[in-house]
Amino acid sequence: MTEAMEAEFGTVAEWTAQVAVELGPEYAVPAGCRGSGSPPALDWLIEQMKLKPGSRLLDCGAGVGGSAAYAASSRSVLPVLVEPEIGACRAATTLFDYPVVCASGSALPMPDASFDAAWSLGVLCTTPDQLALLDELRRIVRPGGPIGLLVFIAHGDIPGNQLEGNHFPTDSALLDLLETSSLHVEQRRTTADLPAIPDTWNERADTVTRALSEQYGHTQAWRLAERQSSRIGRLLDDGTLTGELLVLRHA
Numbered sequence: 349m350t351e352a353m354e355a356e357f358g359t360v361a362e363w364t365a366q367v368a369v370e371l372g373p374e375y376a377v378p379a380g381c382r383g384s385g386s387p388p389a390l391d392w393l394i395e396q397m398k399l400k401p402g403s404r405l406l407d408c409g410a411g412v413g414g415s416a417a418y419a420a421s422s423r424s425v426l427p428v429l430v431e432p433e434i435g436a437c438r439a440a441t442t443l444f445d446y447p448v449v450c451a452s453g454s455a456l457p458m459p460d461a462s463f464d465a466a467w468s469l470g471v472l473c474t475t476p477d478q479l480a481l482l483d484e485l486r487r488i489v490r491p492g493g494p495i496g497l498l499v500f501i502a503h504g505d506i507p508g509n510q511l512e513g514n515h516f517p518t519d520s521a522l523l524d525l526l527e528t529s530s531l532h533v534e535q536r537r538t539t540a541d542l543p544a545i546p547d548t549w550n551e552r553a554d555t556v557t558r559a560l561s562e563q564y565g566h567t568q569a570w571r572l573a574e575r576q577s578s579r580i581g582r583l584l585d586d587g588t589l590t591g592e593l594l595v596l597r598h599a
């Protein structure tokens with residue numbers, strides 16, 4: 349991982365959990381989703397993946413754990429979080445009460461078919477080991493179980509020095525990867541077509557960002573993480589990147 353990614357996924361993740369604790373329990377889930385998860389995207393995935401109460405859900409690259417916590421509160425699933433950055437693992441443990449395993453998605457320390465479902469949100473584009481990660485998700489989900497992805501797809505050239513360490517696939521590269529992993533696309537939706545994010549959620553997420561900026565705005569880690577996420581924001585705004593939600597099953 350690059351220094352900017354370590355800042356964003358490690359140091360800032362830990363600060364985010366501290367700030368959310370100071371603000372109060374209603375801030376934990378929006379704080380834990382800062383970056384990628386949003387209620388409309390998570391609702392769509394939960395519905396299309398047909399998650400049920402008691403479903404064992406692996407959240408691969410869970411970050412601070414907000415998306416898993418959202419699924420647990422909306423559908424009573426039983427999440428297990430996997431995350432390679434120790435700072436994010438600590439953050440998830442601070443905010444939520446789910447098992448957290450510090451590991452890479454490309455070598456999951458879980459037996460075959462040990463989960464009813466898995467998802468990996470905003471993760472594929474942060475790792476060069478994309479095929480291994482998809483193969484591992486297929487391996488640990490029981491046959492017929494769903495796999496959800498949020499992937500940022502590139503529709504144009506992104507200068508290599510602008511977002512070092514990111515690996516945004518093109519649409520056809522992603523479809524090739526899925527075919528190689530024997531996963532077929534059952535459902536797909538562009539995040540831009542989803543309903544609006546509720547105001548309360550945005551207000552809470554903004555409050556967390558303001559508090560982080562007030563406490564840590566002077567630090568190199570905060571500046572690196574903010575530069576990284578605002579560059580991705582600009583590429584999403586101008587259409588160079590789109591966010592795509594996919595539900596996959598064993599082919």
Ligand SMILES: C[S@@+](CC[C@H](N)C(=O)[O-])C[C@H]1O[C@@H](n2cnc3c(N)ncnc32)[C@H](O)[C@@H]1O
Nearest residue numbers: 357384385409410411433452453469470471475
């Ligand atoms: C953009 S964040 C998304 C976090 C979370 N899924 C969410 O939606 O809020 C990407 C996460 O993927 C993690 N990550 C990077 N490489 C990974 C890998 N090989 N396996 C699993 N997770 C990885 C990062 O540490 C980071 O927490």
